[in-house]
Amino acid sequence: MEGNKVTIKDVARLAGTSIATVSNVLNGTGRVAEATKQKINRIIEELEFAPSTAARNLRDKRSSLIAVIVPYMETGKLMDNPFYWQLVAGIEEGARSKRLQIILVGVEPDETFSFVRERQIDGLIVIGAIQGSEIMSRIERLSIPVVFVDSYLQNDRLPHISLDDELGGYIGTKHLISLGHRNIVLLSGKLSEKGVNYYRWLGYCRALAEAGIAPREELVLQEPVSALSGYRVAGKIAAQLSEASAVFCLSDVAAIGLLKGLYDLGISVPQQLSVVGFDNSLQASYTIPALTTVHQDIAQKGQRAIKQLIQLMDGEPVEQQHIVLGVELVVRQSSASIQF
């Protein structure tokens, strides 16, 4: 309640100094006598004075706010894949340690970014932007520091953190091939948008080619990334793709749905069908059977993104514009040698 907000003026008045001096104490700038400093600090404490960010922002033309752009689904909600939560958690952690705050913005690929200029957002982290989308040109005109995550851009000079998706697709597939599988279904998201799925698919193709296996288009299923998709695909595989002996899902959530679908159909994993996921999400080790999957360090992805963004914002040169994080195969129980 306390009526009106206490301002720097109140502090100055009570301390018997000028507001400039208070400001100096606040920011550790200029020279202030120790005694004065102490006195002012005491009064600040007493009054519970908190400097107005709005005034600072106006003065400094900065907001110490960074926006994280998360894609959203047709339902109007943020993507429900827990992957994003882990990513955001990583970002938030890094931001908090630098006393930055993040604003979370769900945004449709081609939506306007006016809020960035209006709010004088200091930096932007964009998750999952895709080549050629309107978003890119919009962002470039903003001329603020931006770090892309999991985005594929024609312009390689833009800072971004991504994964070696192609390699991920490759090692997942190769693993299955080395187990004797030749008819490997790929359960992917849309390939037309050249995003992460596309590159993982390239890796899949490379592994097949290397093994002398002709790629078959009907084995590549493009479905929304969700558990439900995986579940439904199980039926499709049983009905139309009985020759398949393995499925490589380009996300763990889809794999989880698939495992369940197969279970309901009485198809045993890995005896009758091997399943490999992608992400090594928190859930991956708790599926039955435990999911063999391509590991990525999601939290680190977020941390690297925020770290690079902060460097950019501080005007420090960034050592690497494009950071590609590694992938690693985690073999668990959902994949096995093909049975004859």
Place this chain on the structure above:
Amino acid sequence: MEGNKVTIKDVARLAGTSIATVSNVLNGTGRVAEATKQKINRIIEELEFAPSTAARNLRDKRSSLIAVIVPYMETGKLMDNPFYWQLVAGIEEGARSKRLQIILVGVEPDETFSFVRERQIDGLIVIGAIQGSEIMSRIERLSIPVVFVDSYLQNDRLPHISLDDELGGYIGTKHLISLGHRNIVLLSGKLSEKGVNYYRWLGYCRALAEAGIAPREELVLQEPVSALSGYRVAGKIAAQLSEASAVFCLSDVAAIGLLKGLYDLGISVPQQLSVVGFDNSLQASYTIPALTTVHQDIAQKGQRAIKQLIQLMDGEPVEQQHIVLGVELVVRQSSASIQF
């Protein structure tokens, strides 16, 4: 690029009017001739003028920013339970439709909230605050609209959205009792903090009492809410609690871990042990066997929270200070009649 930001002055100059008029056009206030309005709008478009939120905030003493306080774990990251993501997604959706932005703040129970005053945050959504924690008195002194979610407060006049946790605990337990179970393990979070777990536990006790079953303290396990906890508990049950025929987990994540732990130990669900979860998370229908669980509408929880907060911020009277959402039992395959 473009050098400096374009301000309302630039617009006024080019339109040959005063900035006051431009401001009026911007906000639809005052009277301004149609021709002038058109001209100004054209110029705004042309210049891509975006009014400075900082200046507005300073003027209006508002920020049109609401903060969502999410608890974080000892690791320094936001809680990794996907539950929070669904909740935040619901909040974000509601906020976006009102052109509000949310800032996501990970905060340790007793941390300072100075940023709220500094940023002149207009509203606050606090998730999972508990009675008696320092947080409460801090928040009250802020005197801004606050909506609590999943929080238990001594002060019932504070607006909050919660679940009928007691009932949830009751129906989950009752379900198991009706299946003939009498030795029901409760896998809970900490009960000393009187949060959601505490009230669910009360419901558990009530159901037991109603059935004339004496509560046994050693059946109530207080563990961190995580899949790993659930997994470990499986071992404990096998080793020390062989008389138990059912486990009621107060979160789906823990149930998922438990199912896996039991599977690894060769204990079949539901034949040897029934398992019931809580939340009906997205994963619940994909476990093997599918999880019987107490359903709550998480997204709605978030939406109601933001809706109520907006009402509060608009100064509208809120119909109900304390909204209690319903729970519902979803019976799937992880629970069954006790086998003799």
Place this chain on the structure above:
DNA sequence: GCCTCCAAATAAAACGTTTCATCATTAATA
């Protein structure tokens, strides 16, 4: 032709900071 009234437009203050240039005081140096 004078007065009143109304629409349209505006000047100026206020919001709460930071910082630059300046000033006062004391200490150090010649």
Place this chain on the structure above:
DNA sequence: TATTAATGATGAAACGTTTTATTTGGAGGC
């Protein structure tokens, strides 16, 4: 003692809006 240097403190401008009170310029009424 006179000059310079260093320290500590300050006044005032600037940041970009919104809003209140005021001004301007006609149009209508008499």
